[in-house]
Amino acid sequence: MRPITPGHRGLGLRPEFVDTLLETPAVDGVDFLEIAPENWMHVGGRKRDQLDRIAGRYPLVAHGLSLSIGDTQPLNTPFVREVRRFLDDYHIDIYSDHLSASRDGTGYLYDLLPIPRRAENLDYLAGRIRQVQDITGRQLVLENISAYHGYPGEMPEGAFLAELAGRCGCGILLDINNAYVNARNRGTDVRAFLAELPTQALVYYHIAGHLELGDGMLLDTHGTPVADAVMRLAREVWATHGPRPLLLERDNFVPALDVLLGDLDAVAAVLREGEDRHVHA
Amino acid sequence: MSTPDAGPPPLMAEELAAFCQDARRGRVRLYGQLLRENIAEALRSSFPLFVQRFGSVALEDAIDAFITLHPALRPQFHHIATEFVVFAQRGRLLSPRLTALLEYEWALLAAEIDPARVSPEGAAGAYIRLNPTARLVLLPFDPSAAAEPGVEGAGGDERPYALFRTADHRVLIQPLTFQDCLVVEQIRDAGAMLPETLTDLLVADLSPPDLQTSLAHGLACGLFCVTPEPIGEPS
Known part of the structure; x- marks a missing residue:
């Protein structure tokens, strides 16, 4: 299977275009696909058949939704072991999830909730991340989520991620749209956030569209093309931290595959300018 | 093999528990909505006939009760359907015939994705x-x-x-x-x-x-x- 390298472009695998992907041996412009392991584990039938065929044609990256690394309940180790088996079965090297919580003392909430980013929480989180990395036999890569709630006295997000990566060796999945959305909603400096991120810990990038509400608040919806401002930010990321595999997320109002490929081409064209700047810097 | 050195810092546990409860109860409006939309979307996709028959107001109430009260044990999003069936059965939320319709659609889904x-x-x-x-x-x-x-x-x-x-x-x-x-x-x-x-x-x-x-x-x-x-x- 082809390796996933910096500059490679990918899409999140969606049921809307699985069949189109399977019509040809490999679609030009798609270097890899991202899947949520939870949506495929212990699933048979047509879906499993599709995944098996997709896995024979494209390298896969796993992007989880349910790890809940930041909650305060005991780590769900049976679940993490199942993830390990799935990653092994499909020869998936990159396993990412979100720096968030999805569970409380009652149970799972099925969403990504922000956790308090305080220095005194770092050791606890680093310990849980190490546990996951031990079980999966892989680096855990964590994404900066879009968050619409904050806690008093938090560290800046970039500094928190950098400190966490330094303590436990986790990787960072930089979601460029989330960084933009958070900075706009919080009134913070997105460039300061980017500058705090440790380049060597960045494993891959996400980019997506968002929705602007009437009051100016931005919602990370994955339901629109990438906004120009986010494209420009992506170019800066590319220039600052260098190329990485880049994944376009589209989970709502999913257009036809050729439209998505057009969006991906547009992003890639903008990023090449950033790459030139990175090379010349 | 790493083991957790200690439990979470008490303040972290306290803050997170309070925030999750607020989200469950809809006291944090946006997160309350997001949680409810996620469940509604999963139910619409898994149980189209049930959702149609149950009615939108009753469905909203049931989703609200599910989010507020139900101890969901399964982490995967595609298990929301299973968790909702368990919730409906335990809470005797539905008439016997609506329960049968819900269980019927669950059985179809379970057969479809059975490993x-x-x-x-x-x-x-x-x-x-x-x-x-x-x-x-x-x-x-x-x-x-x-x-x-x-x-x-x-x-x-x-x-x-x-x-x-x-x-x-x-x-x-x-x-x-x-x-x-x-x-x-x-x-x-x-x-x-x-x-x-x-x-x-x-x-x-x-x-x-x-x-x-x-x-x-x-x-x-x-x-x-x-x-x-x-x-x-x-x-």
């Missing part, structure tokens, strides 16, 4: 087994008319059906006769058996021609599979 492999038609083997994705259900309505209005309120006796996925991934619903039920139960309990053994076991209840008819029909539609092994094939 078991189904042997293709024409596979070699002397033993007969039940399709490993089969669910046997009693339904108080005709599933072929489940999409028609009023199914949740119509009268009628419960009748047995088998829901299962075929080797080419179609989900079928097969009405079962009394004779079919006898055959299915024998095969299911044994794991897999030779037709001769089945004939011997059912000799008091079924004539050989009736048994042959039931077996032939089950094999033709995919309810039964053949296997070379006496205790089923590995899934």
Whole structure:
């Protein structure tokens, strides 16, 4: 299977275009696909058949939704072991999830909730991340989520991620749209956030569209093309931290595959300018 | 192997618990909405007939109660459907017929994604087994008319059906006769058996021609599979 390298472009695998992907041996412009392991584990039938065929044609990256690394309940180790088996079965090297919580003392909430980013929480989180990395036999890569709630006295997000990566060796999945959305909603400096991120810990990038509400608040919806401002930010990321595999997320109002490929081409064209700047810097 | 050095810092646990509770109860408006939309979307996609029959206000109330009260144990988003069925059963939230409709759609979904492999038609083997994705259900309505209005309120006796996925991934619903039920139960309990053994076991209840008819029909539609092994094939 082809390796996933910096500059490679990918899409999140969606049921809307699985069949189109399977019509040809490999679609030009798609270097890899991202899947949520939870949506495929212990699933048979047509879906499993599709995944098996997709896995024979494209390298896969796993992007989880349910790890809940930041909650305060005991780590769900049976679940993490199942993830390990799935990653092994499909020869998936990159396993990412979100720096968030999805569970409380009652149970799972099925969403990504922000956790308090305080220095005194770092050791606890680093310990849980190490546990996951031990079980999966892989680096855990964590994404900066879009968050619409904050806690008093938090560290800046970039500094928190950098400190966490330094303590436990986790990787960072930089979601460029989330960084933009958070900075706009919080009134913070997105460039300061980017500058705090440790380049060597960045494993891959996400980019997506968002929705602007009437009051100016931005919602990370994955339901629109990438906004120009986010494209420009992506170019800066590319220039600052260098190329990485880049994944376009589209989970709502999913257009036809050729439209998505057009969006991906547009992003890639903008990023090449950033790459030139990175090379010349 | 790393082990957690200690539990979470008390303030972190306290803040997170409070925030999650606020989100569950809708006191943090945006997160309250997001949680409810996620569940509603999962239910609309998994249980389209149930959602249609239940009504939007009742559904909103049920989702609200689910998020506020239900201790969901399964982390995967596609298990929201299962968690909701458990919640509805425990809470006796629904009328018996709506419960039956919900369980029926759950059984369809479960058969569709069951991880078991189904042997293709024409596979070699002397033993007969039940399709490993089969669910046997009693339904108080005709599933072929489940999409028609009023199914949740119509009268009628419960009748047995088998829901299962075929080797080419179609989900079928097969009405079962009394004779079919006898055959299915024998095969299911044994794991897999030779037709001769089945004939011997059912000799008091079924004539050989009736048994042959039931077996032939089950094999033709995919309810039964053949296997070379006496205790089923590995899934």
